[in-house]
Amino acid sequence: MYIRMKHKYSLIVRNNNIAIYDADKDNICYRMKLSDIRVIELLERLRMPLYLNDETEQDTTLIKGLLSKYLSDYFEEVDRDSYLNECIRNNKINRFHDLYKNGYDLNGQALMALVRKVLYMNRFVFIGFEQLPEYYGVYHYKIQTDEEVIEFNSNDIYIINIAKVSWTWMKKFEKLSLRSGAIRLYVRENNRYLQIGPTLNDHDFGCLFCDRRLENLYVETELFDELSPIGSALLEMELIKICRCMIEATIEDITISNGKFFVLDKYTMEAKQEDKIIDVNCKLCGGIDDEL
């Protein structure tokens, strides 16, 4: 029997208290105070997916009792594949916590609950990508072309491969993004350079066209249609960090792309970051350009 917590919930165990956070309602939907150390330990373990056949008979009885008595709404029985996917998802959450915990104003379990919320609520829409590495499977994502209509949704985050879209398309896309307050991240890569960013959030950093450098920078050789393995890996590390609720919870900016861009010179392996320039007189984000 494989058990996992439903994706919209997170379990937070602190001292003798347990709380269940509901990502849809953005509140704590259940609280319980406990004194039995053994039960608290078991609850801690329920933060991970469990395969009950691996547990002792005594633990299995206790877990089943806890689930049916108090927690039946929040957990579900799943098949082996879903269980294995859930283990990968949990590893992702734990790894994120281990790498970036110092960057957030939250204690460990609350940070993990926030990452769970991102994986549950946010969808990543990749435009100009053919396919993504298998490890992107922990995300809720969609690949689409520049010809498909974009239905702007506040929980969607757009990742655009500059190589596969035209500047005219990007102008139109920026205009629509500004209108709907979207988060969008631009990437491109060629033989020598990998560029991740800028990530633009609503009007916060202006638009892509305020910074004229971005049109010609690092493009002396033809762009790759697809990101290299290192490009995909660096992009993947950025996805959770640029979600709105994560940005709001940071103590210091730990992104490589939020309002700035990161460029890796693959010949010398030198990396640098540049702030994106905002042009206050920009026609596009200043709303003066009516043609589009």
Ligand SMILES: [Zn+2]
């Ligand atoms: Zn602009």
